[in-house]
Amino acid sequence: MAEALLTVKNLSVDFHTARGTVHAVKDVSWSVGRGETLAILGESGSGKSVSANAVMNLLDTPPARIVSGEILYDGKDLLQVSYEEHRALNGKKIAMIFQDPLGHLNPVYTVGWQIVEMMTAHGRPAAMARARALELIARVGIADPEAAMRKYPHQFSGGQRQRLMIAMALMLKPDILIADEPTTALDVTIQAEVLALLKELQAETGMGLVLITHDLGVVAEIADRVVVMNQGEIVETGSVRDVYHQPQHAYTKKLIGAAPGKGEIKLLEADAPLLLETKNLKKSYGGFTALKGASLTLLRGQSLAVVGESGSGKSTLARTLLRLEVADGGEALWKGRDLIRMGARELLGVRREIQMVFQDPTQSLNPRMSVYQLIAEGWDIHKLMPDRAQRRARVAELLDQVGLSPEHAERYPHQFSGGQRQRIAIARALALEPELIICDEAVSALDVSIQAQVIALLDSLRRRLGIAFLFIAHDLGVVRDFADTVIVMQAGEIVERGPTAQIFDNPQHPYTQRLLAANLDPDPDVQASRRASIAAQNA
Amino acid sequence: MTDTSLAKTPAPAPRAAPPLLAMLWRDKLAFASAVILLLIVVAALLGPALLGEMANDQNLRGRNFAPFSLARGWQFFLGGDSLGRPMLARLIVAAHSTILIAAGTVAAAALVGAAAGLVAGYMGKTTSQVIMRLADVIMSFPSLLLAVVVLYVLGPSIPNMILVLAITRIPIYLRTTRAEVLEVRERMFVQAAVVMGASHRRIIFRHILPVVAPTLLTIATLDFAFVMLAESSLSFLGIGVQPPDITWGLMVAQGRPYLTTAWWLAFWPGLLIVITALALNLLSGWMRIALDPNQRWRLEARSTAPVSAKPASPTHG
Numbered sequence: 099m100a101e102a103l104l105t106v107k108n109l110s111v112d113f114h115t116a117r118g119t120v121h122a123v124k125d126v127s128w129s130v131g132r133g134e135t136l137a138i139l140g141e142s143g144s145g146k147s148v149s150a151n152a153v154m155n156l157l158d159t160p161p162a163r164i165v166s167g168e169i170l171y172d173g174k175d176l177l178q179v180s181y182e183e184h185r186a187l188n189g190k191k192i193a194m195i196f197q198d199p200l201g202h203l204n205p206v207y208t209v210g211w212q213i214v215e216m217m218t219a220h221g222r223p224a225a226m227a228r229a230r231a232l233e234l235i236a237r238v239g240i241a242d243p244e245a246a247m248r249k250y251p252h253q254f255s256g257g258q259r260q261r262l263m264i265a266m267a268l269m270l271k272p273d274i275l276i277a278d279e280p281t282t283a284l285d286v287t288i289q290a291e292v293l294a295l296l297k298e299l300q301a302e303t304g305m306g307l308v309l310i311t312h313d314l315g316v317v318a319e320i321a322d323r324v325v326v327m328n329q330g331e332i333v334e335t336g337s338v339r340d341v342y343h344q345p346q347h348a349y350t351k352k353l354i355g356a357a358p359g360k361g362e363i364k365l366l367e368a369d370a371p372l373l374l375e376t377k378n379l380k381k382s383y384g385g386f387t388a389l390k391g392a393s394l395t396l397l398r399g400q401s402l403a404v405v406g407e408s409g410s411g412k413s414t415l416a417r418t419l420l421r422l423e424v425a426d427g428g429e430a431l432w433k434g435r436d437l438i439r440m441g442a443r444e445l446l447g448v449r450r451e452i453q454m455v456f457q458d459p460t461q462s463l464n465p466r467m468s469v470y471q472l473i474a475e476g477w478d479i480h481k482l483m484p485d486r487a488q489r490r491a492r493v494a495e496l497l498d499q500v501g502l503s504p505e506h507a508e509r510y511p512h513q514f515s516g517g518q519r520q521r522i523a524i525a526r527a528l529a530l531e532p533e534l535i536i537c538d539e540a541v542s543a544l545d546v547s548i549q550a551q552v553i554a555l556l557d558s559l560r561r562r563l564g565i566a567f568l569f570i571a572h573d574l575g576v577v578r579d580f581a582d583t584v585i586v587m588q589a590g591e592i593v594e595r596g597p598t599a600q601i602f603d604n605p606q607h608p609y610t611q612r613l614l615a616a617n618l619d620p621d622p623d624v625q626a627s628r629r630a631s632i633a634a635q636n637a
Numbered sequence: 638m639t640d641t642s643l644a645k646t647p648a649p650a651p652r653a654a655p656p657l658l659a660m661l662w663r664d665k666l667a668f669a670s671a672v673i674l675l676l677i678v679v680a681a682l683l684g685p686a687l688l689g690e691m692a693n694d695q696n697l698r699g700r701n702f703a704p705f706s707l708a709r710g711w712q713f714f715l716g717g718d719s720l721g722r723p724m725l726a727r728l729i730v731a732a733h734s735t736i737l738i739a740a741g742t743v744a745a746a747a748l749v750g751a752a753a754g755l756v757a758g759y760m761g762k763t764t765s766q767v768i769m770r771l772a773d774v775i776m777s778f779p780s781l782l783l784a785v786v787v788l789y790v791l792g793p794s795i796p797n798m799i800l801v802l803a804i805t806r807i808p809i810y811l812r813t814t815r816a817e818v819l820e821v822r823e824r825m826f827v828q829a830a831v832v833m834g835a836s837h838r839r840i841i842f843r844h845i846l847p848v849v850a851p852t853l854l855t856i857a858t859l860d861f862a863f864v865m866l867a868e869s870s871l872s873f874l875g876i877g878v879q880p881p882d883i884t885w886g887l888m889v890a891q892g893r894p895y896l897t898t899a900w901w902l903a904f905w906p907g908l909l910i911v912i913t914a915l916a917l918n919l920l921s922g923w924m925r926i927a928l929d930p931n932q933r934w935r936l937e938a939r940s941t942a943p944v945s946a947k948p949a950s951p952t953h954g
Contacts, residue, residue, distance in 0.1 A: 422828060422832065449832065449833060450834065452832075454832045456825050458825060461824060461825035462826050462828075463826055463829075464826040464843075464844055465826075465930065465931050466847045466929070466930060466931075475830070475833065475835070475843075476834075478839075479833055479835050479836070479839065480834065510931070523829075526829075
């Protein structure tokens with residue numbers, strides 16, 4: 099192991115909240131050396147970002163309070179240095195990039211101005227800063243750097259913005275780059291490119307890279323060593339390969355076990371009756387065609403996955419089927435009746451049969467309604483089950499079915515964790531006994547271990563109740579575990595379709611192949627062999 | 638494989654929500670505000686019947702009688718006005734018209750403004766445009782001028798004043814409501830309701846209005862003090878409340894010339910306006926939190942504050 103550049107020693111941070119003191123991180127120690135990549139892996143609430151924020155002096159004190167520990171860089175304890183000294187190090191010696199580049203770029207300045215400012219703020223001449231900015235923008239793979247300098251952040255795609263953030267972070271040739279979930283908001287193919295870029299840049303500059311992530315695949319792809327965190331404590335630390343193949347701690351084992359994409363592939367039962375058939379469904383917004391004629395069929399009890407990257411039209415497909423958007427052309431036959439041209443009265447009946455589970459349960463549940471009210475709302479709307487006692491019993495039953503307890507009915511959504519909220523949303527969808535549930539990225543906002551539980555829940559509902567699922571997702575592992583049939587969409591078109599096994603084992607379309615290649619496997623050896631084969635192809 | 642069994646996840650610690658009154662008692666400032674407002678309302682309701690005569694009883698020997706003296710009886714404790722009428726009695730009687738006009742105006746403006754704002758925000762572009770341009774017309778017209786014209790034509794009376802003041806205040810509620818509705822309408826939970834088949838009425842009243850209501854409540858309380866002062870300027874011009882009716886605003890206006898010689902003429906009614914506005918603000922702030930399930934814990938937590946705050950306070954620094 100290389101000599102440590104940055105060392106965090108026995109760091110403990112508390113947060114004082116109205117509900118008492120929360121120990122955000124307890125006695126955390128890690129270090130990163132020159133040219134080394136350290137991954138800090140953990141689920142939400144594990145405290146994985148806290149120690150990095152302490153390094154950057156980004157913790158708000160209060161409510162946070164650093165109870166003990168030291169952060170050593172270049173012989174100095176960063177927790178003791180003055181604000182001005184810290185500022186001189188931030189950006190110059192230790193730089194950071196974030197999950198959401200749009201939120202961290204100022205929308206009213208050009209990108210070039212912001213990147214140059216990084217250097218001028220540290221007292222370098224503007225001409226030199228400009229030259230370096232041009233060089234770096236070209237280096238991170240943005241075409242026509244001169245023009246890019248004059249553009250504003252919203253004129254770039256998410257992947258490009260993250261590249262620009264990386265360019266900005268590297269302006270002063272930092273010794274250490276801290277990346278907090280740098281690729282979480284990006285599509286898989288873009289994620290692979292950004293990770294590859296980070297790796298190349300690290301090889302060129304020899305900087306230490308600290309990568310904070312929840313994704314085992316990212317760890318396997320890029321990290322040398324990994325620190326696994328759970329509830330503010332480091333439960334395991336070691337080389338990526340050792341931790342993956344011989345996890346010691348129960349939590350690590352659970353985390354690795356929960357990684358999607360390893361279960362049995364499901365087969366379609368072909369004799370089920372036809373539920374939904376769309377023919378040449380089209381939708382455009384202004385001049386932009388989001389959906390260029392989608393045709394698909396869905397059988398009772400089938401789980402059909404629609405995969406694709408952002409902008410592929412998969413969400414538009416769901417929204418037109420739900421009549422949240424009016425399709426421009428084509429038809430969607432629900433049990434033989436056209437959903438697109440249906441009158442309001444007829445539509446109300448179909449609304450009962452098709453339910454939706456949204457991506458983010460925090461937003462899809464009205465915060466001012468109790469769980470009981472949320473679940474019972476459908477009955478109010480469709481004038482079902484007027485009897486109150488009967489309703490209470492059914493709500494209790496539904497909560498039990500999704501793994502919550504009946505006494506949760508009187509609580510409000512904010513009193514639950516993300517996974518529990520998604521279960522409430524599923525219970526709400528089930529309340530109307532639908533025949534089809536459309537899941538739009540229903541598990542992608544959840545932690546892996548919770549994700550696995552929700553997928554298992556949905557699958558058991560499908561088998562027991564014969565509900566069909568239209569499952570929209572970008573995570574191929576989850577799709578492989580859940581779906582029996584897969585549709586691949588790109589730029590508003592269906593480019594490939596087939597049984598899950600066929601799509602995963604023998605993809606035909608180049609885009610499907612690219613998507614599968616970019617999907618990161620949690621096994622570091624698998625990733626290493628993939629990289630080797632790609633390198634061999636390119637050579 | 639993972640533990641995918643649907644283990645009963647432990648819920649956050651159950652906590653019986655305390656009744657609203659108990660919660661109010663815990664927040665001393667809000668409680669005091671509620672008591673003050675209750676007193677003012679009682680004064681407004683009973684004042685004219687009990688003290689009406691006394692308030693208009695002129696006694697030129699008691700002109701501009703200095704306050705804080707019981708020599709002329711309790712009713713002169715806050716002094717006498719320029720015609721020797723007891724200030725205390727007049728203040729209590731004036732509460733009636735003041736609160737009637739202010740509450741009436743704010744309620745009418747908020748109701749109409751919110752309703753129009755909900756329609757403008759929820760409906761299509763054309764309806765929204767029509768409503769918004771109407772609001773622009775009202776806003777671009779000097780409100781005092783409008784009031785003068787209307788009251789001159791209709792004749793000054795309390796209902797007419799409420800009408801005029803309400804019209805000038807409507808755009809404030811309308812614009813705020815519309816802006817919030819436009820945002821809330823796009824929220825996921827509203828779309829979830831659409832997918833379930835909820836009617837427009839249900840979406841507006843069950844999903845959108847509760848989110849918008851706290852903002853409206855806050856504006857309404859701020860507006861209360863504004864209306865009291867606007868009413869006084871109309872009364873000052875002689876087209877508002879007509880003597881012998883009195884309001885606090887009118888008392889402030891009438892007491893202004895005597896500010897250097899008899900400060901209490903303008904000071905007491907002014908103080909009452911400030912106290913009323915402040916009490917309303919404090920209470921509405923409390924209500925906004927108490928009625929929001931997301932925020933309610935802030936109030937509930939206060940009961941346990943001595944327990945949780947103790948370790949926190951000495952460590953900080």
